[in-house]
Amino acid sequence: MLKVTRSAVIDAPVEQVWAVLRDFNSHDAWHPAVAKSHIENGEAADQVGCVRNFELRDGAKVREQLLALSDQDFISTYCILDATVPLRRYVATVTLKRVTDGNRTFWHWQSTFETPPGREREFMDMVGRGVYEAGFEGLRRYLRQGPRAAIAPRPTAGEMSGQAVILKAFGGVDQLAYENVAVPAPGPGEVRIRQHAVGVNFIDIYVRRGDYRMVTPPAPIGMEAAGTVIDVGPNVHRFLPGDAVAYAYGVPGAYATLRTLPAEQVVPVPAGMEPETAAAVLFKGMTAEYLLHRVHQLRAGETILVHAAAGGVGLLLCQWARHIGATVIGTVSSEEKARIAREHGCDRPLVTRDYRFTEEVKALTGGRGVDVVFDGIGHAAAAENYEALAVTGHWVSYGQATGAVPAIDPARQAAKSLRISRPVLFHYTGDVRRLNEMAKHVFEMVERGILRVATRHRMPLNAAAGAHRAMEERQTIGAVVLAA
């Protein structure tokens, strides 16, 4: 593989240079080698994936595709798809950096490629001098003349009307109303989604009751959905209309047919995965992912206790923990749930309707207790959790289906050197890179068949109240999904 690097300093602020270079269709205006440029299929010239056609002054033709564009880091990467010159596997990156001393711009242009044997020098010279160095001079000349206007923003439809479940006041399921709502066009950095499936999570119930003050009623609720992109606002380069996407986002409002939200919080759904599966697994799967890999780094040989082992998160925790090589004890409220938990990797499901489990846990672990408790139950299980843990055990409290955990007593921790975590998923997914890493990890586990996601409860969006009631009455098994 050959590598060509050229760099220059341009006497203009980095924003001014970037405004020209980020436009993938601008080269016929400033590059002396480019006679004509156009973008195929009418796509925007800053849309990742767009393809440009160059006609060069020497008659050569080149088709290139935009692979990455970062307005934050001033980086653009592209490759040649086909060309009348024999440049193969050509990938180039333009990087700009601010020269703070004098408010100038450092421009770095680098590529790797292959050529037919014996013609290496010829093409390295052509790329280095004919394209990059000529480009530096061309841009300097162009900036002296005063550049043309930047790319026009992509057209988007205006407001659209949809339906949403609105929480009228904190309280019971009767406070949920199904209403018509206006969904705004996506602004800068936003994406508008036609939602096909909405995931129901216990957090929605805490929000409805007012346990977590995340909204001020009247307000839409819901944290998770999957669907397709309708349109994107300015500065969104990761998605195109029609892309399959999903999100588990910390601002409620997912119980809706349409939604506009920050593109950064949206993740791509793998080809072939049903929206219902994505909506059933993203939030709960990322919860399992961060509980087993980040909050606690579960190792083979550890013994864990999963409360509500047949619940949406519970079934995923059992499967994933078993895959890692842990021994899984679970609590469930019925024989049927015990059977299902066992089918999903729970070694010893304990049927208990009154949240008493210590004796059996002790018996199953030879009196030692478990290394970790994954607890979404909260109040009702708190006292027994202390008892069920082994010395140096870890109590991971990630939910509170029966109410808030009572005040932690350090003396009880000290009795066994216990560690207690009270993590919140959105603190972990607030970091965009980590969010995408976690979502990818979850979808991969589904595609590999390690996480089986069987949705037993699906209802229409306007039956959200019934979904809440069923979950609060402990009637559901696995994920609950609303069809939007």
Place this chain on the structure above:
Amino acid sequence: MIRVYTSSVIEASADAVWALVRDFNGLPKWHPSIAESRIEGNWPADRVGCIRNFRLQDGGVIREQLLSLSDYDLQCTYSILESAMGVENYVATLKLTPVTDGGRTFAEWSAEFEAPPARERKLAEDIGQGVFQAGFDALKGYFGRR
């Protein structure tokens, strides 16, 4: 966490500038604020982990540890162990990149650190301009004289 970033262009080849700045004990040769420098424990000045102990023109003393040094990437990283500046978790990077157009050097000097909020702005200014930019100006003078 505060981040300070200063960059400049030096009229000399990156190899020449790097030969001067890669010497972790060489600040007095070119930086105007540094009076004296020595490496503790007789370590070589390009061994990662070595500690430079230098005295400023104003009498202050700073101890800094070399965390990485790459002759391939023309980059070094170091942290402050002791100083009177009142910064915590200070890690700085000095990086050079050749500018092929004109055979010059693009130099970047950046730091991340923590400090009491009331002093952040003043420290960022002191470090970005007083230390990094003053160093670049000195390098420009150093290579301009030859």
